[in-house]
Amino acid sequence: MRKIIAITSLAVLAACGHSPITDYDASRNFAAMNRYAWTAPSTALAYGDTIVNDNLSDQRVREAVDTVLAEKDMHKVDAEQADILVAYRLVTRVKLNANSTSVGVGMYGPPGVGVGSSVTVSEYKETELFVDMTDPKTALLVWRGSVRYSTRADQSPEERKEEIREKVDSILSEFPPE
Numbered sequence: 001m002r003k004i005i006a007i008t009s010l011a012v013l014a015a016c017g018h019s020p021i022t023d024y025d026a027s028r029n030f031a032a033m034n035r036y037a038w039t040a041p042s043t044a045l046a047y048g049d050t051i052v053n054d055n056l057s058d059q060r061v062r063e064a065v066d067t068v069l070a071e072k073d074m075h076k077v078d079a080e081q082a083d084i085l086v087a088y089r090l091v092t093r094v095k096l097n098a099n100s101t102s103v104g105v106g107m108y109g110p111p112g113v114g115v116g117s118s119v120t121v122s123e124y125k126e127t128e129l130f131v132d133m134t135d136p137k138t139a140l141l142v143w144r145g146s147v148r149y150s151t152r153a154d155q156s157p158e159e160r161k162e163e164i165r166e167k168v169d170s171i172l173s174e175f176p177p178e
Helices: 002-016 055-071 157-172
Strands: 021-024 035-038 084-106 114-134 141-150
Parallel strands (some): 035 084
16 A cells, blocks of 8 residues: 555656756846857755766766757857857755545444544655756856656656656756746
């Protein structure tokens, strides 16, 4: 029963998802930025966070970002020619989910009233994908987008690729800012 509740909770969390969060330097002319290059991300993390650092995720994220930016008429170039530098970071956190599963009131045996309830606590991993864009001359952050989501451990490689593409689409739907 606990396993069913945990799976149901994760499915609900995954379905809900989170909207992308963006922030940017409003003084920048993003319309003039049409060439980008990849750069290394910052490694600053909050306590308890873990960077997802594997070549399969790296390939999926970079491919998705390259595809979405190409659809926005941005061209990948060498860093020396770039108007903007792009980096990403995947971060995981262990989260807790508490569910009240039942509350009952009833009478049994001699006159009296009984009350019962059950609370189930489960862990799940939440991933946050950040896409950062920095000025190549100053190395200052000029645009950031991120989205949080829960993943399933039993996803196929195709499902993981599609999920990353959906998250990148979601984040970069806010770029360039208008």
